Amino acid sequence: MGERILIGVAWPYANGPLHLGQIAGAYLSPDIFARYHRTKGNEVLMVSGSDQHGTPITLRAEQERRKPEEIASQYHQEFLDSWQKLGISFDLFTSTGTANHAEVSQDFFTTLLNKGYIYKATVSQPFCPQCQRFLTDRYVEGTCPYCHSAGARGDQCDDCGKPLNPAELIDLKCSFCSTTPQFRDSEHFFLRLSAFRDRLVAWVKQQTHWRQNVLNFTTRYLEGGLKDRAITRDIDWGVPLPLAGFEGKRIYVWFEAVIGYLSATKEWAKSGADEEKWRCFWQDDTVRSYYFIGKDNIVFHTIIWPAMLMGYGNLNLPYDVPANEFLTIEGKKLSTSRHWAVWLPDYLERYDPDPLRYLLSISMPETSDTDFSWREFVRRNNDELVATYGNLVHRALTFTYRSFNGCVPTYEDMGIKNTREFKRAQYTQLELNSFTILKNMDELLSKCHFKQALMEAMSLAHEANRYLEEKSPWKVIKEDRQAAAKSLYVALSVISQLRTMLYPFLPFSSQKLHGFLGFKGNVEDGGWEWHFLPPGQKLLPPEPLFSKLDEGLIEEEIGRLGQGCHK
């Protein structure tokens, strides 16, 4: 039995279609990580779900005169469809709209309240005299007091990432009617974050394995002191408070959304053989929990959620929070409101998933913002997937299939007596390099260095391509069939290792290749190991793994920017 790994992934608001910024920021890396760990034989639980609550949903519902639950369920279905098409392999992708989630969230609330980590206080809240209601979060807009950017919302500034209270905003306005709100008293519950400061500082100091950007952001935030934060709101959409007399209020969305990692694990356990199995992922302190999020979400996962977990007690704290930076689109900041975004459902309707997974992995915004451009998408697909890796695979497989009776060359083809003689004589420098690269990738992937790991695999594909070119078995075969058989065997052996190495990044084409090479079952079953390719193994008729893309699509796609999702 391997290790157990809990992978928590950011909960997308179910208020609009997914876009590439979210995929590069938070969804592709956990999938690579999960597939890698599953291949290693580790027990992975990767969970997330749609965030159905909060003002992003109600705001959209009011604009479209629909019910929030209709919006939420429409996008939840769309998310599930996108995960399947892009190959994001959640063990459970649920939603915050379930009875289970409400129950787990209310238990969390009650426990923290009983322990004194939640308290009640009267606060003055913005109230719009025109709309006749309290304005929370996204219902108010103003200027950020920290970075002075306009259009900051009542819950967070998108520009500097600081969480905000409406009262902190400069030039406060109602988002609906632009009226300047009044302040009225309302009774709310607060999370006593200040009580956790010393414990958090000591804990964060130990997290030397965190990415520098995550560590710096968290440390700076803690240095600024910790303010207690309101965790209830005057709204009617969300998880109700587990107390009588507060029927008009709901638990604030960020407080219950992070609890989703725990409630999803419980839901997963309930649907299996052992309802108590969630404990194996949350109460066994040898289990590592990873949280994959975008950088705008860091504070919730390195400070607030850990504080809540400390307060609740007997639950694992995060082991790592490998947050990514942002993806820009054609050199400009991504903006969903201005539709400066590439919508995932649109992409998936027109193109294969692996070329996108490849591009977003090789230019993943791990340590700084990176740019997505359609020109780069076409170039990477045509030069790297098609001309390098795909060409290597296709040439080696088709020529072998044709010339060696649809099989990997046999010992006889190569003029070798048996496995022992074969192993002594045969291992080439190229195969030895593939062994080293597999080990390097193991180390890199276990530390969430995804971009670097993929570059290692691609360097091997380049090297194997050069090897095949140099050996030219299609020429040599006329005079020396054994030499041709040997070089084809070496190429196929390295291709077989690439199948494993590239599986976390390119699951669809790796699984296809797995079949072409004559393997049964799934790539994952083989383990993260160097595999001996059995001589004489029956191959399947090969087909190209990737197809060339026409440069004409670049202009066409750039022309679509600024428009909403078509699907």
Ligand SMILES: [Zn+2]
């Ligand atoms: Zn108003």
Ligand SMILES: [Zn+2]
């Ligand atoms: Zn700001």
